[in-house]
Amino acid sequence: MTTTPATTTSPEPLAPGDGLTRPQRLDRLPFTGKHRRLLGAYGIGWALDAMDVGLISFVIAALGVHWGIGKGEASLIASAGFVGMAIGAVLGGVLADRIGRRQVVVVTLLVFGLATGASALSVGLFMLVALRVVVGLGLGAELPVASTLVSEYAPRRIRGRVVVWLEAFWALGWILAALIGTFIAAHGEDGWRWALALGTAPALWAIIVRWKLPESVRHLEKRGRTEEAERAVRSFESAASVAAPTYGPTAEPAATGRRPSIWSRGLRGRTASLWVVWFCVNLSYYGAFIWIPTLLVDRGFDLTRSFTFTLIITLAQLPGYACSAWLIERLGRRGTLVLFLAGSAVSAAAFGLASTEATIIVAGCFLSFFNLGAWGALYATGPELYPTSVRATGSGAAAGFGRIASIIAPLAVPVLVLWGGQVLTFGVFAGSFVVAAVAALTLPEMRGTALQE
Numbered sequence: 309m310t311t312t313p314a315t316t317t318s319p320e321p322l323a324p325g326d327g328l329t330r331p332q333r334l335d336r337l338p339f340t341g342k343h344r345r346l347l348g349a350y351g352i353g354w355a356l357d358a359m360d361v362g363l364i365s366f367v368i369a370a371l372g373v374h375w376g377i378g379k380g381e382a383s384l385i386a387s388a389g390f391v392g393m394a395i396g397a398v399l400g401g402v403l404a405d406r407i408g409r410r411q412v413v414v415v416t417l418l419v420f421g422l423a424t425g426a427s428a429l430s431v432g433l434f435m436l437v438a439l440r441v442v443v444g445l446g447l448g449a450e451l452p453v454a455s456t457l458v459s460e461y462a463p464r465r466i467r468g469r470v471v472v473w474l475e476a477f478w479a480l481g482w483i484l485a486a487l488i489g490t491f492i493a494a495h496g497e498d499g500w501r502w503a504l505a506l507g508t509a510p511a512l513w514a515i516i517v518r519w520k521l522p523e524s525v526r527h528l529e530k531r532g533r534t535e536e537a538e539r540a541v542r543s544f545e546s547a548a549s550v551a552a553p554t555y556g557p558t559a560e561p562a563a564t565g566r567r568p569s570i571w572s573r574g575l576r577g578r579t580a581s582l583w584v585v586w587f588c589v590n591l592s593y594y595g596a597f598i599w600i601p602t603l604l605v606d607r608g609f610d611l612t613r614s615f616t617f618t619l620i621i622t623l624a625q626l627p628g629y630a631c632s633a634w635l636i637e638r639l640g641r642r643g644t645l646v647l648f649l650a651g652s653a654v655s656a657a658a659f660g661l662a663s664t665e666a667t668i669i670v671a672g673c674f675l676s677f678f679n680l681g682a683w684g685a686l687y688a689t690g691p692e693l694y695p696t697s698v699r700a701t702g703s704g705a706a707a708g709f710g711r712i713a714s715i716i717a718p719l720a721v722p723v724l725v726l727w728g729g730q731v732l733t734f735g736v737f738a739g740s741f742v743v744a745a746v747a748a749l750t751l752p753e754m755r756g757t758a759l760q761e
Contacts, residue, residue, distance in 0.1 A: 330525050330537055330538065330541045331460075331526055334460075334541060335464035336463070336464075337463050337544055337545065338463065338548055340544065340547040341547060342543065342547035342548075343461065343470070343547075346521060346522075347458060347470060347473060347474060349517060349520065350521075353413065353450065353513055353517060354475070354477040354478055355477040356481060356507075356509055356513060357510075358481025358484075359485045359488070359509075360420060360424050360447060360507050361447065361481075361482075362481065362484075362597075363489060363493070364385065364386060364440070365386075365489075365598045365599070366493045366618075367385075367503060368601075369602045369605060369615070370494065372605070373611060374500070375433075379721075382602065383718045383722060384437055384719075385433070385436060385440060386594075387715045387716075388438075390444060390594065390714040391444060392441040392445040392446075392447070393444040393445075393447050393707075394711030394712055394715060395448065396445040396449035396450075397449060397451070397704045397707035397711055398708035399445075399449060400412050400449025400450065400700075401453065401700040401703055401704015401705060401707070402701050402704065403449075404700035404704070405700045405701050408527055408528075409453050409456060409457035409460075410517065410521060410523045412450075412700075413453055413514075415449075416446040417450060417510040417511065417513055418446070418511050419442065420442075420443045420444075420445070420447050420450070421446070421508050421509060421510030421513075421514065423439050423442040423446065424439075424510075425504070425505055425508035427439040427440065427504050428502070429501070446510075448708065448711060452704040455474060455687045455691055456524075456703050458471055459471050459688070459759070460525065460696075460699075461522075461524070461544070466637060467688070467759075468636040468641055468755060469633045469634075469636055469688075471684075471687055472633040472636055472688050475629065475684040475688070476629035476630070479622070479680060482625060483625070483626075486615065487619065490615040490616055490619055494615050522543070525541055526696040526759070527696070528540070530696060567698065569698070570701060570702045575693075575702075579693075579706070581748070581750045583706050584743065585645070585649075585744045586707060587712065587713045588713070588743045589679075589710065589740075589741070590711060590713040590714040591713035591716065591737070591740045592652065592679070592717075592738075592740045593679055593714075594714040594717045594718065595721050596675065596679075596734070598717070601615055601618050602614075604618070604668075606725075607668075617669060620669055621673055621675075623676075624672075624674070624677045625676050625677070627677060628648075628678060628680040629680055632648060633684065636685055636688055637755065641685060641751070642751050642753045645685040645748045646748045646749055648679075649682050649742075649748060650745050651674070651681075652675065652678040652682055652741040653738045653739075653741035654678075655671060655677075655678050655679070656675055656734045656735075659671040659734050660730050660731045660732075660734025660735055660737075661731060661734075682744075689751065690702065690703040691703050691759075692754040692757070692759060693752070696759065720736075721733060
C-alpha cells in the first residue's frame, strides 16, 4: 500500500522520443533518481513550510503562559500569518507563470525563512504580528508553485501519487514542529524564541534549490527558452537511460494563442468548485490544528502534556498520506478526495464529542489521518485542472481564496467555543468538510490524462 514513486520502473527500454513533444517525452519516462532528487529537494522546502506553520500553534500556547496573552491576541497572531499567505498564494502563482516556478520558490523560501528568524527577536505583540504577515507572504506563495513544478516533471501514470508524496513532507515538518514545541518551546520563558530561531533553515535551503534544480520545461517553452528546455528533458532521459531524439527538432506544442483566464468558459466551473474545496478545508484544518494545543490546555492538561498529545495526533498524518498516495492512482483524484473529506467530517464530529484522554487521542489521530490525506489529494488535483500558461495562477488563486478561511478560522474558534464549547466548534468543522466533499464531486477526473498545454 505504501509503495513510493521511487519504486516505479519502466516495463521495457524506451526508444528515442522521435517526433514527441518535450512534455510527452517526460510523461513516458520511469521514475528515476533524478525525479527522486527533485521530489526530495522541494519536499524539504515543503516540510520547512509545515514546520513554521506548526510552530506557531505551540508558540501561541507558550505565549499564553509566559506573556499572558488572551485568546483574542492569540487569534491575531495566527491570522496574521494567513493574511500574508492569502496574498502570497495569489501573487506567487501569477509570478510563477511569468518569471518561472523555480525563481518564485527560491524567493519565497528566503522571505519566510529570514522573517521567521527575525520573529524570534520580537519584543511585543505588534512586532510579532507584523513579522508573521511577512512570513505568510513567503509560505503562501511557495506551496502551490512547488506542487505545480513537481506535477510538470512527474511521469503521467504516477503524477498524482508523486504530488501526494510531495504533500506528505508536510507531515514530517509538522512532526518536527511538534518535537520542537514539546522539547524546546515548552521549556523556559525563551523556549518559544529558540523554536522560531530554528525557522531560518529555509533561507539556507533556498541556495540549494536555486543552483541544483531545473526550471519547468513547460514554462521554459512558453517563454521561448527551448535550448534550456531541451537540456532539462535530456538530463531526465539520461537518468532513465533513454536516448534523446535521433533526428530533426523535437516537436513543439501547438500554439495556444491568447492566454486564457481561469474564469473563461471551460475553466470557470472547475475553478469555482476548487475554490469551495480549498476554503472549506482551510477553515476546518487550521481552525482545528492551530488551536488543538491551546484547547487541550483549556481542558486542564499542562503545557507539556498538551504538546505531547498533539505530537501523537500529528504522527497519524503519515499513514494518511500513504493511503492517499496509494488510492489516488486507483480510485482517481476525485474519489480519493471525497473519501478523505467524508472521513474528516466524521472524525471532526467525534473529536468534538471526545471527553477522555483515550477518545481525544483516537479521534484526533483519525482527524489527522483523513484531513491530511485529503490535503494530499487536493494538491495533486489543482495543477491538473489548468493549461500550462495559467497552471500556477489557477493553483495559487485557489490557495489564496482558501487562505481567507484560514484567516477567519483562528478568529472564529474562541467565539464558537464561547457559544457552544468544543462540540459546536468541531461540529462546524465537520459541516465544512461535508460541503467540501460535495464540491469535490463536481470536479473533473484527471487520472491518467496529460497536462493541458
